[in-house]
Amino acid sequence: MTTHPRAATDIPAFPAPRSPVCPFDPSPGMRALSDRGPVTRVRSWGDSTPWAVTGHAEQRALLADPRLSVDFSNPGFPSPVDPRHHRGGGSTDLSFVGMDDPEHARLRRMVSGAFTLKRVEALRPAVQRMTDTFIDRMLAGPKPADLVQALALPLPSLVISDLLGVPYEDHAFFQRNSGTLVSAVATGEERHAAHTALAEYLDDLVGQKTAEPADDLLSTLGRQVRAGELTRREAATMGVLLLLGGHETTANMISLGTLLLLHHPDQLAAVRDAEDPQVVVGAVEELLRYLSIVHLGRRRTALEDIEIAGQTIAAGEGVILLGELANRDPQVFEDPDRLDITRNARRHQAFGAGAHHCVGQPLARLELQVVYPTLLRRVPTLRPAVPLEDTRFKYDTVIYGLHELPVTW
Template identity: 85%
Template sequence: MTTRPDTAAAAHIPDFPAPRSAGCPFDPSPGMRALSEHGPLTRVRSWGGSTPWAVTGHAEQKALLSDPRLSADFAHPGFPSPVDPRHSHAGGSPDLSFVGLDDPEHARLRRMVSGAFTVRRVEALRPSVQRMTDTFIDRMLAGPRPADLVQALALPLPSLVISELLGVPYQDHDFFQTNSKTLVSTVATGEQRHAAHTALAEYLADLLARKTAEPGDDLLSKLAQRVVAGELTRREAAGMGVLLLLGGHETTANMISLGTLLLLQHPDQLAVVRDTDDPRVVAAAVEELLRHLSIVHLGRRRTALEDIEIAGRTIEAGEGVILLGELANRDPRVFPDPDRLDLTRDARLHQAFGAGTHHCVGQPLARLELQVLYPTLFRRVPTLRAAAPVEDLPFKYDAVIYGLHALPVTW
């Protein structure tokens, strides 16, 4: 038996998104947490008065993210935009490659890059990531205090790692960091986001052309070869490059800064990663940080292609669905005492990287970088501390990827 909201209930549909609480910057917003009180699925009111479904339950999200009846196509009618569509560019949403496609086209493009992110291949990068981490910490320690951990470590490390993997010149990192910041902003205009995407796509298209003539041992060179073979268009290859460049540093950079600050607020938990030589303990700690923080804080967006009955509700064909991973990761049915940070808990069931066919292709690389960075940072700088009160720090309330614009630290 499924139900639909009646007229009286519709009048009390909560607005979405709801702002986070400045007093609890590491937790989901109070307004979003209140959605869970209405069950694992509930209506919310979004841009232009649309009323997509918000999914808060862990089991329900896992089932829906694996359901082919939900479309990830940004252009599909009813798709719940993460930004106000009135401010969108006339050309529509930026082309973020296979993230905004459904199978079989999604699978076709994804297979062309997934081999570079297998656990075995990523693990081979560990010594290199360790050297990079130490180098950036050396530079931070040699510089002035306080230092901005975002600029000194959180941004440059994942930027250098993904640049080397893709074959993008690291000296251009200011260019792609500036444009990627615009792409994930919720306050940038549609024209600004479109211009940022165009700049990145044109940059990568030019780079692909150079790698066609002079290929190297990097992922963009392999994509360039597929363009020559007729398996990809130049535009498709450039779009894949934009996606990987964006995802490869924007998400991990925010996780580094936010996780560092969270651990500084919990010295007993910080000691877990600082004082162990067991890589399994560090790996488990990273999973708990991923669960607790969930930096994708405006949800994963989908549109129903057919009617779907789940948790006593009917999601009708054409309706939007917002899957709130930060609430799934605080579901007490899966994670006892979910608001407590416990780096010794088994948090492997978290959905920080999504689930189903669209789960994050780069998650092994993100895990590796975090496993290297946290223990290295706190061992090498044991007196590290924030140089400003938490309430004065500039959190990214204005972006689809949550984190910190800056994190002043001293030691």
């Protein structure tokens, strides 16, 4: 059955603001979309009317469907950013994340080996040492402390820096430019300048690693450049993607998840006191399900007509897959608005699905499995230093989280 856009006044706007009263939940406007069905129209950037997919089953099907394209430059791609700022001429090219197969698969294979479960698990002792070091510094410093700057941001930044072979002393530079790239209020020119700065920085590093390889991922890419399997620009933009994705998302999950647990003391105690590591593993999956840090959905363009849930997504139309609503789908998760670290939440959509699922998810899981119990056990009296209503949430970025989290103990 083919449907046509209703009058613009009858089509809900996307994105919709979150409610400061319920900052851990999807926005009320987005939640109302589920009442319209698992696939419905929204009015978005430039008065376009892409399809919003809210149902868990429908998202899983579409994320595995090769008829949906991730190529930002496709006409109809739902994006707040001018397509000219996505790719070409030193633009904000984010490597294989914006490519379809087979090119996507070719480039992704070159880095995926670094994120296998076995290789990531071997990093656990190092991540544990880093976590303890940052907590030591926080405890030795003044109170209250900002957990974002003391732990949530530096830990994943250091982990991904070591993995890539990026000097951690440059973290202020790449954190500043990464912040611009994920800002919802930065101009296209500002994003372009930030991406150019990061790409040039990574290009220089790839050049150094190509000449003098070390035991890190950029050196692996450098060897592929030397073998003619990869261009230097491809290697640099892959480095930008991995550097950005390796710290921005995990940093926000650390701070947001900690604050959520502090407001659910029974759940916090279960994580803190768990003797079985699988309790912590399950808690991390539930936090990933419950919290929504991707603000603008996973966006695609239909290459062909697609029939789904009684609707026809026509070729050339945009599609926005809202993982935060799939993660609250009552058809999949019983009582989905309740935080319950004992539930089996592994079917969540925090990392996407299909060919474009997050390549770094094993590393993100490992860091969260280490940081939450370590922080809660080492600082058992940890508590927020400001009321929830005074906490600075990231309403102005495309990756949700906290600008700062004042804590005391």
